[in-house]
Amino acid sequence: MKTLRVDLGYRSYPIVVGKAVLRRAGKILCRLGFSSPPVIVTNSLVWRTHGAALLASLEGSFGSAAVIGMGDGERFKTHESLLKIYEGLFRAHADRRSWILAFGGGVVGDVAGFAAATFMRGIPYASVPTTLLAQVDSSIGGKVGINVARGKNLIGAFHQPSAVLSDTEILTTLPDRELASGLYEVVKCGAIRSAGLLHYVDRNLSAILDRRSGPLGHVILESSRIKAEVVSGDERENDLRMVLNYGHTVGHALEAATSYRRFKHGEAVAWGMIAAAGFGRELGMLASDDVRLLVRLIHAISDLPSLRGIGLQDLWNALKRDKKFRAGSIRMVLLQRLGATEIVTDVSPSHLKRFLRTFLETGGHVV
Amino acid sequence: MKTLRVDLGYRSYPIVVGKAVLRRAGKILCRLGFSSPPVIVTNSLVWRTHGAALLASLEGSFGSAAVIGMGDGERFKTHESLLKIYEGLFRAHADRRSWILAFGGGVVGDVAGFAAATFMRGIPYASVPTTLLAQVDSSIGGKVGINVARGKNLIGAFHQPSAVLSDTEILTTLPDRELASGLYEVVKCGAIRSAGLLHYVDRNLSAILDRRSGPLGHVILESSRIKAEVVSGDERENDLRMVLNYGHTVGHALEAATSYRRFKHGEAVAWGMIAAAGFGRELGMLASDDVRLLVRLIHAISDLPSLRGIGLQDLWNALKRDKKFRAGSIRMVLLQRLGATEIVTDVSPSHLKRFLRTFLETGGHVV
Numbered sequence: 001m002k003t004l005r006v007d008l009g010y011r012s013y014p015i016v017v018g019k020a021v022l023r024r025a026g027k028i029l030c031r032l033g034f035s036s037p038p039v040i041v042t043n044s045l046v047w048r049t050h051g052a053a054l055l056a057s058l059e060g061s062f063g064s065a066a067v068i069g070m071g072d073g074e075r076f077k078t079h080e081s082l083l084k085i086y087e088g089l090f091r092a093h094a095d096r097r098s099w100i101l102a103f104g105g106g107v108v109g110d111v112a113g114f115a116a117a118t119f120m121r122g123i124p125y126a127s128v129p130t131t132l133l134a135q136v137d138s139s140i141g142g143k144v145g146i147n148v149a150r151g152k153n154l155i156g157a158f159h160q161p162s163a164v165l166s167d168t169e170i171l172t173t174l175p176d177r178e179l180a181s182g183l184y185e186v187v188k189c190g191a192i193r194s195a196g197l198l199h200y201v202d203r204n205l206s207a208i209l210d211r212r213s214g215p216l217g218h219v220i221l222e223s224s225r226i227k228a229e230v231v232s233g234d235e236r237e238n239d240l241r242m243v244l245n246y247g248h249t250v251g252h253a254l255e256a257a258t259s260y261r262r263f264k265h266g267e268a269v270a271w272g273m274i275a276a277a278g279f280g281r282e283l284g285m286l287a288s289d290d291v292r293l294l295v296r297l298i299h300a301i302s303d304l305p306s307l308r309g310i311g312l313q314d315l316w317n318a319l320k321r322d323k324k325f326r327a328g329s330i331r332m333v334l335l336q337r338l339g340a341t342e343i344v345t346d347v348s349p350s351h352l353k354r355f356l357r358t359f360l361e362t363g364g365h366v367v
Numbered sequence: 368m369k370t371l372r373v374d375l376g377y378r379s380y381p382i383v384v385g386k387a388v389l390r391r392a393g394k395i396l397c398r399l400g401f402s403s404p405p406v407i408v409t410n411s412l413v414w415r416t417h418g419a420a421l422l423a424s425l426e427g428s429f430g431s432a433a434v435i436g437m438g439d440g441e442r443f444k445t446h447e448s449l450l451k452i453y454e455g456l457f458r459a460h461a462d463r464r465s466w467i468l469a470f471g472g473g474v475v476g477d478v479a480g481f482a483a484a485t486f487m488r489g490i491p492y493a494s495v496p497t498t499l500l501a502q503v504d505s506s507i508g509g510k511v512g513i514n515v516a517r518g519k520n521l522i523g524a525f526h527q528p529s530a531v532l533s534d535t536e537i538l539t540t541l542p543d544r545e546l547a548s549g550l551y552e553v554v555k556c557g558a559i560r561s562a563g564l565l566h567y568v569d570r571n572l573s574a575i576l577d578r579r580s581g582p583l584g585h586v587i588l589e590s591s592r593i594k595a596e597v598v599s600g601d602e603r604e605n606d607l608r609m610v611l612n613y614g615h616t617v618g619h620a621l622e623a624a625t626s627y628r629r630f631k632h633g634e635a636v637a638w639g640m641i642a643a644a645g646f647g648r649e650l651g652m653l654a655s656d657d658v659r660l661l662v663r664l665i666h667a668i669s670d671l672p673s674l675r676g677i678g679l680q681d682l683w684n685a686l687k688r689d690k691k692f693r694a695g696s697i698r699m700v701l702l703q704r705l706g707a708t709e710i711v712t713d714v715s716p717s718h719l720k721r722f723l724r725t726f727l728e729t730g731g732h733v734v
Binding site for chain 1: 450457485488510512520522
């Protein structure tokens with residue numbers, strides 16, 4: 001079990017990573033200063049599989065906790081779920097001294113975190129993320145929120161958790177595709193900040209895919225450390241935090257162009273990283289060997305859903321709706337080499353569009 | 368025109384008070400660094416009376432601004448209004464660089480501020496409060512939020528405005544009862560922090576009730592300064608900020624016990640201050656002369672709606688639901704003398720209840 005600290009002044013918080021973190025959750029949270037039972041927000045699937053273990057652990061330290069269930073999946077990241085959580089909090093007689101424990105994947109974390117940000121003007125929350133993606137990405141950094149008809153994450157807040165508890169063993173029940181989806185965000189962390197992490201994933205891929213605790217713990221800790229460092233430097237997402245969006249410009253557009261049905265988020269980001277790497281090489285920024293290693297590693301993790309049938313214009317229209325896409329020129333995070341980024345502020349739209357045409361036509365071959 | 372600064376580190380902001388602030392709003396906001404037109408959130412009544420003046424002023428500096436209307440009054444401080452504002456923001460093509468200008472009383476400020484706190488994880492907002500109550504109280508301090516069926520202000524956030532512009536002339540169209548309601552909060556500011564302000568209101572009451580700009584500007588500025596000082600010292604409402612709740616324990620309960628229909632908020636707080644002063648004297652904390660001055664001043668401002676028919680048990684039940692009311696003993700802000708408070712943490716519930724019985728039976732006579 002290892003602990004790292006996200007450094008945000010008086011809102012700093014620890015991330016605890018390791019085996020059996022779930023079973024020790026009560027003790028860990030108690031030691032972190034929580035003294036009353038939490039209100040747990042979770043989804044039905046996670047609760048069925050791991051609820052008993054969490055409850056048992058919490059009961060030892062806090063007595064019994066109230067549980068609020070919500071649906072599983074992105075389509076539940078809505079106002080309705082949020083109102084349901086508020087109602088559950090009232091029913092549990094929660095007040096401004098209460099706290100929420102988010103127990104689930106990214107959707108649970110985002111909605112429960114937003115409920116915590118806004119219930120009685122803000123109560124604390126802690127996260128026990130149950131997917132690799134949530135462990136290495138969405139649970140860290142304080143971005144919480146919901147989707148609305150107009151788009152994803154358009155309503156939300158910045159609200160830092162009081163603690164994140166990442167259990168490696170909980171990932172043994174995670175579906176393969178979810179695990180891979182999270183690994184792509186690990187690859188992203190390596191790509192932007194640590195060639196060493198990329199090489200580690202490369203060397204230990206089969207052990208990671210076998211869900212061995214040691215290597216999983218290592219990549220979770222390293223990715224969390226990278227995300228935490230970036231977030232500490234720039235909590236409110238200006239320039240520094242933008243590097244976390246590597247692969248996301250095209251990734252988000254691929255998700256939107258396929259109505260969020262074909263790709264998991266991590267898979268879309270994987271294609272987005274391949275596109276960004278290929279485009280970076282075209283701009284003379286990234287060496288061919290680096291592109292090849294990154295692309296090979298991404299494809300070694302799992303088979304990505306194909307790009308077949310995605311129209312250039314649909315992709316382009318989705319790109320143009322992106323929050324970071326400004327009229328005239330495009331800001332894009334690109335790699336200088338594995339582990340080092342550059343924010344290019346004057347990407348030529350026509351050049352990018354030409355590149356994406358070939359990218360789609362070749363089914364995503366850039367090397 | 369005078370400016371004072373709310374000191375909150377990098378989120379510090381100015382409060383501008385004076386004559387013709389409304390007509391100069393565009394220039395003032397421009398000088399404060401805003402460079403694009405705002406999305407205005409307002410209510411229909413305010414907009415009909417003062418919308419043209421605001422628009423004219425903004426147009427000179429920013430070009431045309433989008434306007435989102437909402438209903439007038441506390442019953443519009445709801446989720447529905449919030450969703451309507453989001454929708455209006457989308458329709459106006461707002462993005463994370465947009466900003467909101469809240470133009471109205473406390474309800475508009477609270478809901479528009481909460482929309483700003485949560486739209487795309489937070490965009491800036493400025494306030495042009497149009498009631499005395501909003502100018503001296505709700506627009507300062509960053510508390511934003513909405514009511515839900517379970518109670519008032521239960522969903523919300525802390526989101527500091529970028530500027531507050533308080534025009535004294537705009538109060539000439541304010542109904543008498545609204546003016547008085549705001550003056551009670553001015554009296555509260557004096558009671559907790561400045562005997563001088565109380566004496567000033569006492570000496571200049573008829574000029575203030577005549578809405579003369581000079582005296583109005585003085586009490587707005589002084590009250591804003593007091594609130595700003597308290598808020599600067601304790602942004603997130605722990606002990607220091609609690610002094611702002613002087614008169615609110617009983618005040619809130621009176622509002623709730625009469626289903627929010629009999630009293631304006633300021634009127635309920637006025638009765639609450641009278642009760643707290645009388646109770647403080649019973650505890651031997653506050654001198655009779657001070658109680659008398661405070662009570663006389665409150666009654667000189669206007670006729671308060673009577674306490675007739677309010678049952679002790681209803682009042683008591685409402686008190687017990689208060690967020691600050693903890694099992695066993697009661698925390699209450701009481702005066703040591705005019706201008707100085709003490710937080711008494713061990714108020715005896717039975718003593719307070721006995722006092723309130725007499726208070727209700729005598730129709731609120733404490734001197």
